[in-house]
Amino acid sequence: MRNPKTFFRPLAVGAPAPVREVPFRPSRMLHFFDPSNAKMVAKLPDLASKVDVLLGNLEDAVQAVNKDAARAGLVDVARTVDLGGTQLWTRINSLDSPWALDDLTTLVTEIGNELDVIMVPKVEGPEDIHYVDRLLAQLEVKGGVRKPLLVHAILETASGVAQVEEIALASPRMQGISLGPADLGADRRMKTTRAGGGHPWYLVREDPVDSDVHAPRATYLQDVYHYTIGRMVDACVQAGIYPYYGPFGDIGDVVACEDQFRNAYLMGCVGTWSLHPVQIDIARRVFSPDVSEVAWARRVVDAMGDGTGAVMIDGKMQDDASVKMCRVTLDLAAELAERDPELKELYGL
Ligand SMILES: CC(C)(COP(=O)(O)OP(=O)(O)OC[C@H]1O[C@@H](n2cnc3c(N)ncnc32)[C@H](O)[C@@H]1OP(=O)(O)O)[C@@H](O)C(=O)NCCC(=O)NCCSC(=O)C[C@](C)(O)C(=O)O
Ligand SMILES: [Mg+2]
Structure with a gap:
């Protein structure tokens, strides 16, 4: 563990x-594209106006024979596409992998000033972040990078989950963590073949009536x-730092995707991944506070004056803690409105 006194050195x-x-x-959405795929790259200028983050993916989903092309393609995108x-x-x-060192060396020295965050997959523990941390510092010097690159870990090993707190605190560069359900499922030997989302067999069932265990009974899906x-x-x-959901692999099931994203939003995640253009609007809708929630939060904050004490609004008790919850929604609305003029108008800001 790093000495707290020198942590920021x-x-x-x-x-x-x-x-x-x-x-x-x-x-709200980290939109994945394969920089070796010309069709996807051609869409970037248009996608840039629709997403918060474009993420050039070099890892899984890029064929081994295309690894060098993807890396070179990302350098090209950063240099030539107006985002x-x-x-x-x-x-x-x-x-x-045989590619990680070249990925870091090339990207940081060639486009380190254009990149915001480097996502590191399959993080096993804080030692992986420490390795990347030192190497990035060396490469930043070599490449003349002016602002420190941030690091985002994917939680996709059992070891990573067991040490998630240490990973989150491993470096001042840590920006956030995403769930990597597919690799995590494989690493844990979970018996699912789905990349994200629920599973129809993971459920609880209500008690039988008159001990008739075979009669139809309601079941409730768990996550x-x-x-x-x-x-x-x-x-x-x-x-x-900031938590994110991850991939929802069933691209066609836009309804279940929206449910899954919303659960993550409600639990505190700030965004998710979009793997296909169809998931972009879902993520925007879900990870932007609902207009009625913003209006309600404003009402509560206004009614609570200095934020202390208790009042009743529409039959619901509000106190110091409810004001804090409402401020979470209002702060997020204000931060998103700065980027999204449509939301600015909707929220009346
Ligand atoms: C699923 C695929 C193959 C379907 O691609 P498709 O071409 O078959 O689909 P389509 O519906 O026919 O596509 C329609 C149009 O959209 C384009 N398109 C399609 N996707 C994109 C995109 N992302 N960005 C920009 N454009 C895109 C596509 O090129 C096409 O263009 P066209 O109309 O001109 O012909 C494709 O969407 C894709 O490759 N998406 C990215 C997949 C990916 O990055 N996976 C890795 C992240 S998940 C993961 O790694 C797991 C994790 C965390 O590690 C762990 O849980 O362990
Ligand atoms: Mg993975």
């Missing part, structure tokens, strides 16, 4: 000073990743 002479607070920037104010992130290959998401949210919040 750059890890290489001449590297930019690490941030003391990770700024909140709207990142406006949209953030550019990348997901590098896993640290045990196989609920525990992991809850733990990830707490780990992130205690570290001052």
